Amino acid sequence: MEKVILCEEEIKSITSLIGQQLSTRFRFNDSPPIIIGLIEDSLPFTTDLVNEMNIPLLQDYIQIGSINGSKHLGTMLKKDVSLDIYKKDVVIVATVVDTGIQMQYLSDYLMNKYKPTSITTVALIDKKANRKVPFNLDYYGKEINTDSFLVGYGLDYRGFGRNSKIVYIPTSAEIKSWDSYTN
Numbered sequence: 001m002e003k004v005i006l007c008e009e010e011i012k013s014i015t016s017l018i019g020q021q022l023s024t025r026f027r028f029n030d031s032p033p034i035i036i037g038l039i040e041d042s043l044p045f046t047t048d049l050v051n052e053m054n055i056p057l058l059q060d061y062i063q064i065g066s067i068n069g070s071k072h073l074g075t076m077l078k079k080d081v082s083l084d085i086y087k088k089d090v091v092i093v094a095t096v097v098d099t100g101i102q103m104q105y106l107s108d109y110l111m112n113k114y115k116p117t118s119i120t121t122v123a124l125i126d127k128k129a130n131r132k133v134p135f136n137l138d139y140y141g142k143e144i145n146t147d148s149f150l151v152g153y154g155l156d157y158r159g160f161g162r163n164s165k166i167v168y169i170p171t172s173a174e175i176k177s178w179d180s181y182t183n
Contacts, residue, residue, distance in 0.1 A: 019052025
């Protein structure tokens, strides 16, 4: 690994803080919020986040992808939500928000199709300097200003690295090694 972006302790601290903030925000709602994680990269963060929330909640997942494999060209839906989110408070959880294109797409898609009462956005890492569209997260753990590729804690390079308990920038040797498995 070239550089650690978030260690296990930092991740735990962030999930605990955001979990408490969300619990406070939705504590007196008439119905529980619906936490929607992004498959595949937000699975660890979403799981740890809901474990820190001490209120009733429902959980679902949605999958989106990049058109032609490029996060800069656009976004398409791969798997929709399965819960009824009409007139419910929805919390979208991502591990990292980079260009903002996918989070904007997802927020617009859910609001236009399902008409939830509210949409709250959460990310472990905000790469705000890389925005291609104006998008501000409601909650985030750490803002970083790097174009470097991140892996770990659900984030991957060609499927590799998701199972690391930290978020880091991989070395070129690690990337070359992972490339050798897929070529």
